[in-house]
Amino acid sequence: MPAGSALGRYLNIVDYALVGLARKRGKNLAVVLLFTLVVFLISSFQLLMGALQESARTLLAVAPEITVQQLSAGRQVNLEKSMAGGIETIPGVRRVRERIWGYYFDETSGANYTVIGVPPQDLLYEPALSHSLMSGRLPGGSPGETAVGVEVPKGLDLGGRSHFSLFRPDLSLISMEVVGRFSAASSLLTADLLLLSLDDARDLFALPVSTVTDLLVEVANPLEIDTVARKIADRYPSTRVLTRGRIEKTYKVVFGWRSGLGTVCLVTVLGAFAIFAWDKAQGLSAEERREIGILKMLGWQTGDIILLRFFESGVVALLAFVSGYLLAWAHLLWGQGWLFRPVMLGWSVLRPELVATPVFALWDLLQLLAISVLPYLAATAFPAWRAGVIRPESVL
Amino acid sequence: MVNSTANSFRPIYLLGGLMALLVILATSLLWSARQAAGRQADELASNQALVRGLGLSDLCLATEARYIRHLAASDRVVVSMDHPGGIDHFPSSTFFIRVP
Numbered sequence: 001m002p003a004g005s006a007l008g009r010y011l012n013i014v015d016y017a018l019v020g021l022a023r024k025r026g027k028n029l030a031v032v033l034l035f036t037l038v039v040f041l042i043s044s045f046q047l048l049m050g051a052l053q054e055s056a057r058t059l060l061a062v063a064p065e066i067t068v069q070q071l072s073a074g075r076q077v078n079l080e081k082s083m084a085g086g087i088e089t090i091p092g093v094r095r096v097r098e099r100i101w102g103y104y105f106d107e108t109s110g111a112n113y114t115v116i117g118v119p120p121q122d123l124l125y126e127p128a129l130s131h132s133l134m135s136g137r138l139p140g141g142s143p144g145e146t147a148v149g150v151e152v153p154k155g156l157d158l159g160g161r162s163h164f165s166l167f168r169p170d171l172s173l174i175s176m177e178v179v180g181r182f183s184a185a186s187s188l189l190t191a192d193l194l195l196l197s198l199d200d201a202r203d204l205f206a207l208p209v210s211t212v213t214d215l216l217v218e219v220a221n222p223l224e225i226d227t228v229a230r231k232i233a234d235r236y237p238s239t240r241v242l243t244r245g246r247i248e249k250t251y252k253v254v255f256g257w258r259s260g261l262g263t264v265c266l267v268t269v270l271g272a273f274a275i276f277a278w279d280k281a282q283g284l285s286a287e288e289r290r291e292i293g294i295l296k297m298l299g300w301q302t303g304d305i306i307l308l309r310f311f312e313s314g315v316v317a318l319l320a321f322v323s324g325y326l327l328a329w330a331h332l333l334w335g336q337g338w339l340f341r342p343v344m345l346g347w348s349v350l351r352p353e354l355v356a357t358p359v360f361a362l363w364d365l366l367q368l369l370a371i372s373v374l375p376y377l378a379a380t381a382f383p384a385w386r387a388g389v390i391r392p393e394s395v396l
Numbered sequence: 397m398v399n400s401t402a403n404s405f406r407p408i409y410l411l412g413g414l415m416a417l418l419v420i421l422a423t424s425l426l427w428s429a430r431q432a433a434g435r436q437a438d439e440l441a442s443n444q445a446l447v448r449g450l451g452l453s454d455l456c457l458a459t460e461a462r463y464i465r466h467l468a469a470s471d472r473v474v475v476s477m478d479h480p481g482g483i484d485h486f487p488s489s490t491f492f493i494r495v496p
Contacts, residue, residue: 011406011408014407014408014411015406015407015408018407018408018410018411019407022407052455052457055455056455058436058440058444059440059443059444059447059455060447060452060453060454060455061444062444062447062448063447063451063452063453064448064451064453067451067453067469069469069471071471073473074471074472074473075471075473075474076470076471076474097451099450099451103462103465111459112459112460112462112465113459114456114459114465114466116450116451118449118450118451122449123449125448125449126445126446126448126449127445128441128442128444128445129442129445129446129449131441131442131445132439132442132443132445132446149456183439185435185439185442185443186439186442186443186446187456188443188455188456188457189443189446189447189452189455189456190446190456191456191459192456192459192465193456195450214451216451240471242453242468242469246468247453247454247468247469250467250468251455251467251468253493254467254492254493254494255492255493256493258493259490259491259492259493260489260490260491261490261491262493264490315411319411319414322415322418323418326418326421326422326425329425329429330421330425333425333428333429333432334428340491343487343488343490343491344457344458344488344491345458345460345488346458346460346461346464346486346487346488346489347460347486347487347488348458348459348460348488349459349460350459352456352457352458352459354457355436357429357432357433357436358429360429
């Protein structure tokens with residue numbers, strides 16, 4: 001490359017910057033590794049939150065328009081199914097469905113299962129539902145039939161068996177038969193699920209015949225959901241009326257930097273970058289000043305020295321940023337978020353797979369750049385200028 | 397200026413090699429992400445049928461407590477389910493922001 005070309009000049013300065021970095025390779029390697037680690041940590045958290053929000057947005061977009069729960073002393077209790085008749089008379093309501101659901105705690109393993117019971121005829125409204133099974137079928141009209149999620153056979157230690165028993169509240173046993181198993185692809189929804197018929201769920205939880213857990217209300221016009229919800233709340237003041245919009249809003253805000261883990265990640269990362277920037281802003285050692293004096297005597301201009309310092313910082317920051325960001329993607333895509341999974345699962349005995357495909361968002365990338373690379377480069381600016389204006393005769 | 401023509405190996409080649417490795421990694425990740433997104437798109441219809449048919453309101457992320465398993469459907473006092481004034485003591489709740 002001709003020595004006089006602009007590109008050649010820049011490449012030569014980059015070469016010299018790299019040689020300069022290699023001279024203190026231990027320290028600079030440590031900075032790159034730490035920088036990569038902090039970018040990895042914050043990117044992983046950001047990408048995981050984005051992936052979960054996107055999953056919730058797409059999957060729960062068809063959540064029930066309105067769910068009616070009965071509250072007593074602020075707690076959810078069973079409600080009288082006769083309420084369904086009153087709700088059906090509200091204009092705009094297309095259909096009201098009964099549902100019994102709850103939790104079954106297995107004392108042997110310590111696992112919590114979600115049990116949902118719906119009338120078998122309700123399942124016929126969704127022909128695509130059976131495609132979520134990897135084997136078998138949905139529970140039909142025969143008592144004791146159940147479809148289970150992927151974690152349930154492990155939790156119940158079924159092995160190859162399809163029959164097992166559950167305890168009713170009076171400790172009598174109810175026999176169940178696994179007739180279907182949900183696929184791993186639906187594990188984000190069904191991993192801990194036992195799907196029963198409404199009658200079997202009522203039998204398992206020993207609920208009175210006149211009660212159900214909640215009512216699912218279908219509204220003909222989506223624009224009228226809030227209006228219908230308000231009418232239900234007015235007619236039945238002791239109920240909690242949960243709309244689809246409320247569910248969507250919950251999942252928009254439940255993942256974010258204000259969570260405990262998010263705050264810890266953010267504070268750690270900001271602290272790390274503050275240390276990096278402080279280190280950069282410390283200025284020049286005597287050896288560095290001498291080196292710059294020699295370069296100036298050899299004909300380097302002030303602008304060249306400033307470029308050299310920026311290239312040194314830029315190579316470190318950009319290499320670490322790109323590496324950290326890509327490792328964060330690999331962490332989610334190939335590692336299923338192994339770093340955060342223990343925190344997300346907590347003491348759960350059932351350990352559903354974390355299916356979270358990261359979504360690229362330019363705004364998130366720019367935010368990350370703004371809190372990592374830019375402060376590091378900005379901290380270089382003043383020392384770079386100070387280096388550039390050194391007079392050779394003052395240091396040699 | 398440094399005259400690097402006498403030495404055929406330039407440090408920038410090493411940087412270029414590193415960047416090339418990162419580009420290969422990025423390409424692999426992009427390909428994997430597209431595959432995963434394609435699989436999820438194929439499964440979306442059946443998963444949405446599950447949500448509609450069973451009236452699901454929450455994702456199954458953790459099962460250690462009711463209000464973590466069902467973030468949207470749990471009542472507000474369930475965090476104190478063990479006794480009045482009981483504090484939230486489950487590790488996984490550090491992952492989520494409680495919605496009022």
